[in-house]
């Protein structure tokens with residue numbers, strides 16, 4: 001399938017139909033591959049229009065959040081952080097640890113449900129407007145490429161030209177900038193993973209002490225460079241599972257970028273001074289077959305063939321077609337956000353029972369997640385018998401058990417913690433001596449030794465309750481088992 005790169009204006013007032021295009025075989029081959037299987041490199045034409053302007057503003061805002069995210073602090077914590085190494089996560093300044101598994105599980109379900117709802121109602125709005133891949137590719141790398149190499153016609157000409165000093169310089173500058181930007185993106189990703197302080201530490205410190213960190217920095221840089229300089233739309237078409245998944249949830253009521261085929265067909269060239277009535281009389285619709293919608297498409301498809309997996313709903317074809325309609329004096333919206341039902345039957349976008357069910361589920365999960373996050377206590381303690389440790393008898397005849405205590409301090413202050421036995425007479429010692437202080441927004445793990453006189457044992461196992469005090473205030477009572485010998489004589 002060939003792609004026109006000329007604007008309607010470039011051919012004068014009459015829009016010409018392209019030759020030698022087979023309109024029926026689009027499902028038989030990829031938009032980005034030649035029939036031989038070789039990749040067809042795309043040179044999408046620069047687009048202008050209301051949607052592109054709106055997307056530009058949205059992208060500025062989202063990219064600012066993306067790059068500033070690891071640096072923005074709330075109560076001293078990052079806005080967003082996914083520190084896989086230390087298993088420490090931050091969302092809107094709230095710190096989460098693997099202990100918050102239930103919160104993660106509900107958040108994951110909430111995320112999945114939101115994706116399903118959004119896709120059911122609004123198609124791939126995410127892909128076109130908010131996906132970092134699309135934003136960076138179309139709003140950063142593509143714009144830079146156009147600024148350096150020119151629009152699609154110049155890019156094609158440069159690619160076809162033999163190597164010369166000018167071509168070498170132009171390509172060299174472009175790829176150097178792409179590599180530098182990839183380095184910035186890679187560092188941003190790393191600061192989401194290990195935290196911005198740690199990343200700055202790696203950058204400032206002796207490189208020999210951070211070979212692993214530097215290796216990851218280089219690896220991510222190369223990965224992003226490969227994606228944005230070479231792989232491009234292939235990431236959306238082949239790698240991202242969302243495009244494939246969408247076909248299972250969209251239906252005839254889903255809002256997608258769609259071509260109004262009853263209005264547009266039969267497509268045909270526009271003759272100078274031809275009126276809409278004259279076109280209709282000739283059996284022609286509003287589509288003048290100028291292929292501007294194809295020329296601007298970053299995935300190389302023809303939206304007039306219908307909704308396709310490759311369409312990332314970027315709206316470029318809407319802007320391109322609106323510009324053509326403006327010039328012809330025809331109403332905008334031959335390509336627009338619409339549902340199949342609204343195009344074929346003129347039905348307005350409807351609120352379907354399926355959407356209602358999804359929304360109900362979403363509201364329930366959002367409520368559960370809010371409750372889980374805000375009902376988390378400031379200090380969370382788990383007390384477990386030390387793995388593999390049995391009881392032993394002390395010199396004064398008592399029976400001793402060793403426990404491991406894990407504490408999570410979610411507050412923004414250090415907490416002094418004490419433990420007391422609630423239902424038995426015995427001793428409880430925190431190993432290591434001194435007071436146990438759990439630093440703010442941090443974890444602490446320690447060992448606790450409990451010894452009981454044989455008379456306090458209720459059998460081979462004794463149920464114990466341990467009170468936890470935070471800064472002198474009792475906050476929690478923990479339950480655990482105490483193991484003793486089989487043959488001891490007991491009170492009961």
Ligand code: SF4
Nearest residue numbers: 287288290291293321
């Ligand atoms: S849909 Fe619009 S932009 Fe696309 S070929 Fe027809 S008139 Fe041109």
Ligand code: SF4
Nearest residue numbers: 297311312314315317
């Ligand atoms: S068909 Fe239109 S909305 Fe879809 S990817 Fe191409 S230009 Fe973007």
